[in-house]
Amino acid sequence: MNDIWLGLLNAFKLILSFDADLFEIVLLSLQVTLSAVLIASLIGLPLGALLAVNRFRFRRAAIALLNSLMGLPPVVVGLIVYILFSRSGPLGVFGLLFTPTAMIIAQVIIITPLIASIAHQALRDLWSEYHDLLISLNTSKRQRMMTLIWDSRRSLLTASLAGFGRAIGEVGAIMIVGGNIDHVTRVLTTAIALETGKGDFALALGLGFILIGLAIAVNMAIHALSRTERTGQW
């Protein structure tokens, strides 16, 4: 127990001291994860809508595959991205390995299936409700997808936040492709892993509590902005 109290104390000390290194790490964590969530949402939400609205031959197989990709092991994703972007790899010319961009790419791969899958679930339910009306009104496929996405935006927020939750706490993939380089690619999770390895549990725990607080703060801010649970029933 003593260690945990010490960790909490450390977290407060770090925050109150306005430590420049800490702020750099927090900022990079947010920057990488929010970019990844934004990009993954732009891919995943329309993908979920497409799977809900379209009937095609391998639809069931596609949905099953998407659901299983939700459990994609981050370490493996990191490894694959590493190989692709390493100097001798097919995408090596871009020189992206050990940059925040590579970390964003890895996270997008990890959370896009999660966001698409949860979105598909919500959109499929709404589609069965709207089906007759939207067919009757002679809407195009694109209009159907846009209508479904707009009208279930509150449920889709949950999908994106689930993606955020997975990405902000992720360490395996970004450690491999980012390299945990001080002032370049060090984020909260990789810093925690490093301090734990060094045996500085108090500092690691302090960073851990800051990470948890950050996740809670972002969720609350987004809920407040989108006014969930305030109006209507969705």
Add this chain to the structure above:
Amino acid sequence: MVSTTILPLRLENAVVRKRGKLIIDAISLTFEPTGMTIVMGPNGAGKTTLLRLIHGLERPRSGRVSWNCSADDAQSRQAFVFQTPIMMRRSVLDNIAYPLTVRGSSKSEARKQAADWAINVGLGDALQLEAANLSGGERQKLAIARALIGKPDILFLDEPTTNLDGKSTREIEAILQSAHSSGTRMIMTTHDIGQARRLATEVVFLNKGRLCEHSTAEVFFEGPHSDAARAYLNGEILE
């Protein structure tokens, strides 16, 4: 006004099967360009499926449904009011405006027209409410306004006043009467014989997926040709 009409509509030996069950059994019918057709018959006679077939929500297993124009053209000039109105997760105003925005109207223009329609059907006070908060009668009025805002040549209504009280039913009938007198062709199903007498100019009577009778309202209510229709009007239970 539109110069050409999508009517007459012809059904030739149309058959609909669902999960191996025969729902519509070789019906041939012609709907003329004017009038208010009431489709009657016991539960499971195929009334709803007939409407859905004509509207294009069901495909005929065999036979044909043909309009006096191309299928695409016909599709955009008809509207359907479902038995359980589908409320979109939007305000009343945006629900009514939706068909116009789908067709490419600007949001402000669509909302302006929607506000007029909301007032027409008696929802003028509820514009900004979420549609999901409306009562049963109000939901049906919203659905009718949403159907009429696109100025359809033909409007289908599937038991629009089932489960509504007398006041709502009277208000909805008044809306339908006024749309009919301004030239909208209507095809509507109902279980309410009194309502059919009030509204119908012609009656289509179905039983077990077959067409039993298609005659003018006077003929149907004064002296129906078919035994099934006579029995139904006398309040007997059709097996």
